[in-house]
Amino acid sequence: MMKTTIQKTGRLLSGMVMPNIAAFIAWGFLTAFFIPTGWWPNENLAKMVGPIITYLLPLLIGFKGGEIVGGNRGGVLGAVATTGVIVGGSIPMLMGAMIVGPIAGLAIKKTDAFFVGKVPAGFEMLVNNFSAGILGMLLAIGGFLGVGPVVESLNALLAGGLERIVAANLLPLASVIIEPAKVLFLNNAINHGILGPLGIQGVQETGKSIFFLLETNPGPGLGVLLAYWMFAKGSIRQSAPGAIIIHFLGGIHEIYFPYILMKPKLLLAVIAGGATGVFTFSLFGVGLVATPSPGSIFALMAMAPRGNLLGVILGVASATAVSFLVGSVILKMDKTLVSEQDLDMARQEIKDMKQSGRGPVKKIVFACDAGMGSSAMGASKLRNKLKARGLTVEVVNEAIENIPKDAQVVIVHKNLLQRAKESSPLAEHIPIEDFLNAPAYDALVERLAAAKEAAPAQGAPSAEPVEAAPAKAAEAPAEGKVEVLQKKNILLNLPPMEKEEAIRMAGRLLVDSGYVEESYIDAMLQREADLTTYIGNGVAIPHGVGEAKKKILKTGICILQFPQGVKFEDDLAYVVIGIAGIGNEHISILANLATVMEKMETVEKVRTTDSVDYIHDLFTSNK
Incomplete structure (x- = not known):
């Protein structure tokens, strides 16, 4: 339970810090270059260092913490509450921001929920604005009178204790906690929650801090990987060089964690290496000016102030050497052979540890640029798979910018993965290439099914999530209402053409039927230029995104059949479906598409049929 709580805390802290890491690095460069002990001291430019660490960074963290928990309104109140904390203390209030930001988000979330259904029509904006304003005032006062002074007192207590540890030359012992914590994915709570704020305070006082080096040193992991490369056998040995490059040069430390889990005795190697590195850093009196993120050797060198570069490199080298020596002895004494299967099992264990603490999966979100095309079909397909296994998980589709804050799993095209991570930093992200056949x-279904079966046996809360939100079926058109898919908008036996021409043809049908404005066609072409709309099984779904949604007058779909295919990148699309979706009226058609196009015999018939009625019935059936 404690480990789970710490992991959740670590993810929350990481979610507040990592989206703002560029601001930390910018502050680090300003500090490294322009303060009196920097590379190029400049009194005028150094004036920016204080305001950034005192005001900007805490406000960014407070806003992000509030946004993660309570959306945009939570972010605004998180910043307001952080202002009170800043004014209420005399030190950089990063820790204070990490406390009040999520509290503010939770407060506005609960307040908004309280007023649901209780506000008379016409008074919604008044209640929303004044409730947030009053709550923001109370949070700012609480931060000023309570959180700020408390955090400052705790910080002084903790800093004093660490100063005594440093004075007694006991800081290397921190590796006994830090190195195993990294493998257990508890490092975020340690690094962002404790070491980072203390390091920043040290930079303000001396222009550098050793605390930035305690967790980020790549030497211990490098030593273990080198030992595997030298003394392991078979495929494990062959995998080590690639892992070394990713870890040491790329800064992705978790690449070496499975190698530790295959032989847990190697924890002794990374602990010994880490302690040696810290001792070397202390011996040379070196530090960094900001957290190096990711923990690459290049990042460490970039964050080293003037006169500290050699000591930092020697600390990394000594940690590598000791970790290598201890790791080599362990590997040579341990005659147990390890295989590629053992490495895969260790990687799966790492994955399981990363996901532990998230609780039962209650919401899965398919995200794409528009949230109305490929993601809708992917959501429908997964929803059917979950239903077949008796799992009732809420599966929705959204635009990337609108991913709900309570999303636990986000499925997204691999090319959009980074944007999805920025939009939902606390969720698990699953990248895919094909929304129809992933x-x-x-x-994922097997994992959720296994969790459901295992949870009761372990005495844990049931893994069965809340009731799913079924796909909303298209309503039968009322009198005078235009159908989402009209038979006149199904064109068959079209000759081969360039994809741009096919997209223009689909867009023209949508325009002529009154679904969209003329400029929507250009938006469809731009979407295709940014990322192909081919989704697999011979289907492409061109549509506009972003601002183009404002050009949609009403929901509509058109279907174009190309028996010989239209080339989309390296694939042939035999069915091109133009989409203009406002609400959920088109979702049932896309759900049918995801189902029927799963069978290759159906795909072939759709590609070759001469019957408009067949196509129309196939995609509009409510079965």
């Missing part, structure tokens, strides 16, 4: 769907 092996990740089956893997």
